[in-house]
Amino acid sequence: MLAYEITGSGGLDQLICNNRPVPRPAEDEVLIRVKASSINYRDLMTVLDPVPRGINFPRIPNSDCAGIVEEIGQKVSRVAVGDRVSGIFMQDWLEGEVMSSHMLSALGGTAEGVLAEFIVLKEKGVVKIPDNLSFDEAATLPCAAVTAWHSLFEIAPVKPDSRVLLIGTGGVSIAALQFCVMVGAKTILISSSEEKLQRAKALGANTLINYKKEVDWDKIVLSETSGEGVDHVVEVGGAGTLEKSIKATRIGGSIGLIGVLTGGEINPTAIMRKSINIKGIYVGSRKMFEDMNAAISRNDIHPVIDERFSFQKAKDAFEAMRAAKHFGKLVITT
Numbered sequence: 001m002l003a004y005e006i007t008g009s010g011g012l013d014q015l016i017c018n019n020r021p022v023p024r025p026a027e028d029e030v031l032i033r034v035k036a037s038s039i040n041y042r043d044l045m046t047v048l049d050p051v052p053r054g055i056n057f058p059r060i061p062n063s064d065c066a067g068i069v070e071e072i073g074q075k076v077s078r079v080a081v082g083d084r085v086s087g088i089f090m091q092d093w094l095e096g097e098v099m100s101s102h103m104l105s106a107l108g109g110t111a112e113g114v115l116a117e118f119i120v121l122k123e124k125g126v127v128k129i130p131d132n133l134s135f136d137e138a139a140t141l142p143c144a145a146v147t148a149w150h151s152l153f154e155i156a157p158v159k160p161d162s163r164v165l166l167i168g169t170g171g172v173s174i175a176a177l178q179f180c181v182m183v184g185a186k187t188i189l190i191s192s193s194e195e196k197l198q199r200a201k202a203l204g205a206n207t208l209i210n211y212k213k214e215v216d217w218d219k220i221v222l223s224e225t226s227g228e229g230v231d232h233v234v235e236v237g238g239a240g241t242l243e244k245s246i247k248a249t250r251i252g253g254s255i256g257l258i259g260v261l262t263g264g265e266i267n268p269t270a271i272m273r274k275s276i277n278i279k280g281i282y283v284g285s286r287k288m289f290e291d292m293n294a295a296i297s298r299n300d301i302h303p304v305i306d307e308r309f310s311f312q313k314a315k316d317a318f319e320a321m322r323a324a325k326h327f328g329k330l331v332i333t334t
Helices: 041-048 141-153 171-183 194-203 217-224 239-247 269-273 286-299 311-323
Strands: 002-006 015-019 029-039 064-072 084-087 118-122 126-128 163-167 186-191 207-210 230-235 249-257 277-280 305-310 329-333
Touching (some): 029 084, 029 311, 041 311, 064 118, 064 141, 084 141, 126 286, 141 171, 141 249, 163 171, 163 239, 171 186, 171 194, 171 230, 171 286, 186 194, 194 207, 207 217, 217 239, 230 239, 239 249, 239 269, 305 311, 311 329
Parallel strands (some): 163 186, 163 230, 186 207, 305 329
Antiparallel strands (some): 002 015, 064 084, 084 126
């Protein structure tokens, strides 16, 4: 089979497509024919700078995929041959709070990834994908969509008429927008691109702000919320946007801290004075994934894919992620 391998610390030049034997499943494992894989910013960073992340070479990258179960071990009972499945991001995080031991099972990092024609996963580490989704669409779910779900429904659950601030138009933010529309929450979305803002409007975003034109966008958020601030922020920018996100959050509100896209420093005083609950979010559990999939099925939600790449052009997908011009997700088909 063909598989992409990170072979060293030289960036994308060290991402090589090589031949490997098709793996065989153990008694509690499943063999999956991968039909599609999506790229997250974390995957790009793993390829570009693997050493600080403790990556052993060679390592197959990427955490997200969807495919068909081709073979199962003797003790497998959760899935059957022919089932359409995705792997969960952390193979050992099934429910409850995340623990340090769970992080050792993160696909495409400390554990082997999914950018290959075939993969083997533990049966506990897979979920069935929604019937209404294609393989390409389902491949976008394990990291970005589960992260968005975790932020919106596991911290202080977003409800109809909740006011939610979304930062940017990447995979997490667009999935969060779709979930907010699903429950009837009011959204304020910021981006530096007028074209992306209009695409977000077409998906149901209520208030749009171009943060290049409106540097003090936090003040506009306050104005749009009668001076109170939003109930929740899906914060993917990091320290560079967090200060303004804090200003834009109401007293007693919450922030799901996801991104590390920008640098900077934060004064914690405003967090204390406004009694804001800030929680760092690193994807989510299998239980969250399954709850999200049920909602996607009930509401016929379809993830937004900006561009598709063939397996042979996988490096182009990583370059597209580095260019950061996409809206929603980038998918590699196999």
